[in-house]
Amino acid sequence: MTNNTNKHQTLNRRGFLKSSGKLALSGTTIAIVGGLSIAHAGKTASSKELAQDVRILNTAIAAEHEAVAAYQLGAESGLLTTGTLKVAVKFQGHHKEHIDVLASTIRKLGGRATHAKSNYNFPVDQLKNEADVLRFAASLERGAVSAYAGAIPLFDNSDLAKAAASILADEAMHWAILRQALSLDPVPGAFFS
Amino acid sequence: MVACFAGSHTNAYSDNNLDIQAGKNIYTRCTGCHTYDYHRTGPKHCGLVGRKAGSTPGFEYTQAMKDSDIIWTAATLEKFLYSPMDMIPGTSMGFSGITSPTELKQLTAFLLSLSDLNPLCQ
Numbered sequence: 001m002t003n004n005t006n007k008h009q010t011l012n013r014r015g016f017l018k019s020s021g022k023l024a025l026s027g028t029t030i031a032i033v034g035g036l037s038i039a040h041a042g043k044t045a046s047s048k049e050l051a052q053d054v055r056i057l058n059t060a061i062a063a064e065h066e067a068v069a070a071y072q073l074g075a076e077s078g079l080l081t082t083g084t085l086k087v088a089v090k091f092q093g094h095h096k097e098h099i100d101v102l103a104s105t106i107r108k109l110g111g112r113a114t115h116a117k118s119n120y121n122f123p124v125d126q127l128k129n130e131a132d133v134l135r136f137a138a139s140l141e142r143g144a145v146s147a148y149a150g151a152i153p154l155f156d157n158s159d160l161a162k163a164a165a166s167i168l169a170d171e172a173m174h175w176a177i178l179r180q181a182l183s184l185d186p187v188p189g190a191f192f193s
Numbered sequence: 194m195v196a197c198f199a200g201s202h203t204n205a206y207s208d209n210n211l212d213i214q215a216g217k218n219i220y221t222r223c224t225g226c227h228t229y230d231y232h233r234t235g236p237k238h239c240g241l242v243g244r245k246a247g248s249t250p251g252f253e254y255t256q257a258m259k260d261s262d263i264i265w266t267a268a269t270l271e272k273f274l275y276s277p278m279d280m281i282p283g284t285s286m287g288f289s290g291i292t293s294p295t296e297l298k299q300l301t302a303f304l305l306s307l308s309d310l311n312p313l314c315q
Contacts, residue, residue: 055255059226059285059287062234063226063234139224142221142224143221144225146224147225147288150222150287154278154287154288193222
């Protein structure tokens with residue numbers, strides 16, 4: 001236990017940057033959704049089921065837009081060092097890719113994807129230094145993992161569940177890396193709730 | 194007899210405080226879309242109790258939520274959080290729900306505590 005504690009405490013920002021350079025999931029996600037079928041378990045989905053799926057996906061897109069805006073706020077804050085800024089922009093790019101995939105999926109289902117808001121309420125007055133920005137980003141990523149975890153059981157369509165799980169995994173990695181950068185245990189438990 | 198009542202009240206209050214604290218931890222699951230005091234993807238939760246569903250100014254609710262005629266109380270919150278889409282088909286809250294009765298009670302206790310007097314709401 002002591003060794004583990006020491007281990008995560010010694011993973012500093014340099015480790016954060018090295019780890020984040022290894023992330024690359026978007027191609028896989030696109031491949032998953034590219035084969036999207038609107039048949040549910042051998043039967044054609046009803047319009048009611050499709051409408052529900054579109055609503056869930058649009059809620060996910062709204063949260064992804066918020067994440068993009070939050071990373072933009074962090075990037076423009078002047079509080080991030082060069083290396084951290086690079087990673088923040090990379091994570092923001094992932095969220096943009098999530099939006100693209102989710103919007104494409106909604107169009108395939110016959111729906112219309114929600115757009116970004118013109119402005120977002122962020123606790124700007126609480127962001128005084130790099131650690132504050134990282135904590136804020138970590139809280140959003142943690143929330144996003146919860147949101148996808150709570151949405152996945154609602155999908156009848158296993159293609160949608162797979163795509164959402166792929167996005168969840170990416171956002172869980174963001175969360176872990178941000179926690180590591182904050183000298184917190186990057187993986188605080190065997191299960192997530 | 195008075196002491197007995199007083200003791201019961203104290204225990205009930207303590208239990209409720211424990212539920213609120215546990216509920217606050219459970220609330221982290223809601224933070225993908227919600228926070229206490231401002232609207233995000235979902236509406237804020239301060240001042241929720243006693244309010245008609247879909248009525249908070251400044252948030253764009255689904256028609257289903259606005260038409261639900263639900264008043265948020267402990268009972269309606271527990272029912273909604275157990276399975277949002279079953280209680281209000283057409284809600285945009287894409288969350289499968291909380292099935293543990295204990296967690297439902299705790300999360301509801303926390304939401305009930307978010308009155309305008311709560312420091313989290315000021």
